[in-house]
Amino acid sequence: MAQSTETTDWVSRFADEVIEESERRAPGKPVVVASGLSPSGPIHLGNLREVMTPHLVADEIRRRGRRVRHLISWDDYDRFRKVPQGIDGVDGSWAEHIGKPLTSVPAPRGSAHPNWSEHFKAAMTEALAGLGVEFDGISQTAQYTSGVYREQILHAIRHRGEIDAILDQYRTKKAPAKKPQKPLDEAELEAAEGSGAAAEDDGSSGTAGYFPYKPYCGNCEKDLTTVTSYVDDTTELSYTCTACGFAETVRLNEFNRGKLVWKVDWPMRWAYEGVVFEPSGVDHSSPGSSFQVGGQIVGIFGGKQPIGPMYAFVGISGMAKMSSSKGGVPTPGDALKIMEPQLLRWLYARRRPNQSFKIAFDQEIQRLYDEWDKLDAKVAEGSALPADVAAHSRAVGTAGGELPRTPRPLPYRTLASVADITAGHEDQALRILGELDPENPITTLDEARPRYDRAEAWINHHVPADQRTVVREEPDAELLKSLDEASRQSLRLLLDGLAENWSLDGLTHLVYGVPKVQAGFPADATPKELPPEIKTAQRTFFALLYHLLVGRDTGPRLPTLLLAVGQDRVRTLLGE
Numbered sequence: 380m381a382q383s384t385e386t387t388d389w390v391s392r393f394a395d396e397v398i399e400e401s402e403r404r405a406p407g408k409p410v411v412v413a414s415g416l417s418p419s420g421p422i423h424l425g426n427l428r429e430v431m432t433p434h435l436v437a438d439e440i441r442r443r444g445r446r447v448r449h450l451i452s453w454d455d456y457d458r459f460r461k462v463p464q465g466i467d468g469v470d471g472s473w474a475e476h477i478g479k480p481l482t483s484v485p486a487p488r489g490s491a492h493p494n495w496s497e498h499f500k501a502a503m504t505e506a507l508a509g510l511g512v513e514f515d516g517i518s519q520t521a522q523y524t525s526g527v528y529r530e531q532i533l534h535a536i537r538h539r540g541e542i543d544a545i546l547d548q549y550r551t552k553k554a555p556a557k558k559p560q561k562p563l564d565e566a567e568l569e570a571a572e573g574s575g576a577a578a579e580d581d582g583s584s585g586t587a588g589y590f591p592y593k594p595y596c597g598n599c600e601k602d603l604t605t606v607t608s609y610v611d612d613t614t615e616l617s618y619t620c621t622a623c624g625f626a627e628t629v630r631l632n633e634f635n636r637g638k639l640v641w642k643v644d645w646p647m648r649w650a651y652e653g654v655v656f657e658p659s660g661v662d663h664s665s666p667g668s669s670f671q672v673g674g675q676i677v678g679i680f681g682g683k684q685p686i687g688p689m690y691a692f693v694g695i696s697g698m699a700k701m702s703s704s705k706g707g708v709p710t711p712g713d714a715l716k717i718m719e720p721q722l723l724r725w726l727y728a729r730r731r732p733n734q735s736f737k738i739a740f741d742q743e744i745q746r747l748y749d750e751w752d753k754l755d756a757k758v759a760e761g762s763a764l765p766a767d768v769a770a771h772s773r774a775v776g777t778a779g780g781e782l783p784r785t786p787r788p789l790p791y792r793t794l795a796s797v798a799d800i801t802a803g804h805e806d807q808a809l810r811i812l813g814e815l816d817p818e819n820p821i822t823t824l825d826e827a828r829p830r831y832d833r834a835e836a837w838i839n840h841h842v843p844a845d846q847r848t849v850v851r852e853e854p855d856a857e858l859l860k861s862l863d864e865a866s867r868q869s870l871r872l873l874l875d876g877l878a879e880n881w882s883l884d885g886l887t888h889l890v891y892g893v894p895k896v897q898a899g900f901p902a903d904a905t906p907k908e909l910p911p912e913i914k915t916a917q918r919t920f921f922a923l924l925y926h927l928l929v930g931r932d933t934g935p936r937l938p939t940l941l942l943a944v945g946q947d948r949v950r951t952l953l954g955e
């Protein structure tokens with residue numbers, strides 16, 4: 380079992396608080412934490428914080444040897460609000476299903492899943508498994524349609540006057556959306572609109588007065604129904620459907636095709652499950668938000684509001700370059716295609732929930748990986764700070780054990796460069812990677828996997844064509860002919876040293892050393908021993924090499940590039 384990292388970071392502090400509160404509310408019972416997700420379309424990467432925050436706290440509680448349940452409530456009994464744009468296998472004809480429960484909407488064409496919500500849940504479930512997130516998934520369709528909440532529904536209806544009075548305190552104010560969980564920039568508005576019951580979330584006043592429950596129509600399955608009468612003694616409810624004109628009278632003590640309105644549904648579930656910790660998006664701090672109102676309504680169900688920190692938005696950088704075939708909505712699965720789960724877990728673990736951060740799909744991912752590798756090395760040698768050790772420990776595994784690691788975690792930027800230059804030729808990639816460290820060469824690409832595959836996916840899908848590296852086919856004869864004597868000499872020094880320095884370290888030493896030797900200093904002279912002009916000479920020399928090798932001013936780090944191009948071709952391109 381992984382070590383507990385008590386009181387060293389935000390996760391530990393929440394775990395302390397949650398355990399204490401759980402003991403106060405339900406002594407000796409497992410701690411219950413919760414997340415809610417709406418599978419109304421692709422589940423946005425920004426929503427992962429809704430899961431990762433309670434996951435990390437639950438995992439810490441588990442590390443301390445306590446029992447804990449992390450519930451993920453799939454809000455799949457919510458109505459289908461609109462047809463999201465840009466989903467493969469979906470067209471405008473899906474609009475006829477608006478108003479039905481998400482589980483009653485057909486899956487996109489070609490899907491292996493039985494309905495709309497299962498299709499999008501499956502992708503999220505797979506990503507969560509990859510991230511090592513242990514949870515109990517609860518389908519609200521299954522709960523409602525099997526009558527699990529019947530007593531709670533009848534109770535809410537008996538107390539509808541009290542609920543109405545609570546909601547009425549906020550009705551003059553602008554109604555906020557349900558659980559906003561994401562940064563609402565232009566590209567994401569589309570996705571956000573599908574993710575909650577924003578407009579009709581507190582129940583409506585039909586001819587029967589305020590009513591916190593809505594039946595789905597027995598004929599067309601839509602929720603465009605109006606309750607026309609209700610008899611408390613018999614639980615007889617009559618409704619009419621404004622979509623198809625259907626009307627019927629049912630008995631709520633045996634009827635299972637409807638749900639509590641969102642602002643009542645959420646606190647009902649806190650009480651039903653005994654939730655002690657459930658964070659939500661920042662917009663919940665506003666008066667009348669469902670979290671705040673829920674805190675008043677939950678008492679009607681005999682429960683208490685969970686500890687509910689507001690979490691800040693998680694942004695995405697580099698998505699402009701992503702294919703628009705999925706409506707520009709990156710999912711956790713998309714992130715896991717370009718980074719290992721350890722890195723993604725670390726991004727969440729190292730920032731307090733109220734701090735925002737960005738998940739990089741652009742060049743920044745290389746810097747993040749460098750930072751992660753540096754931390755990994757510090758932890759291994761025992762020199763990292765306690766909070767950093769804690770974040771690292773939460774990133775690499777869970778109470779259940781370590782996540783699978785890349786056996787030889789070569790630098791991501793090196794792997795990306797190699798994948799870039801070799802363009803899918805695995806034999807070439809292996810040759811280059813084998814030459815990085817000739818003393819201890821890797822012998823199969825599998826040693827560098829899955830990190831190699833992630834870097835390759837990043838290069839292929841997120842680096843624009845004009846930033847890809849294309850090694851010259853032929854030497855740049857014109858440029859070579861125009862070189863002055865000093866430039867020719869620098870190339871000579873490099874070529875003469877290639878054979879004996881053909882490794883990542885050797886070539887690093889060589890390319891930085893050439894301008895020093897040329898200026899009359901030893902190759903291993905330190906910056907302090909050198910005049911500042913050496914820096915300029917190095918820059919000029921590097922630019923010359925990039926031009927001769929790839930026809931541009933810059934490119935992947937030179938030692939990696941040289942290894943990738945190969946010794947024979949380097950000699951040809953440098954005019955030997």
Ligand SMILES: [Zn+2]
Pocket residue numbers: 596597598599600601620621622623624625
């Ligand atoms: Zn109907």
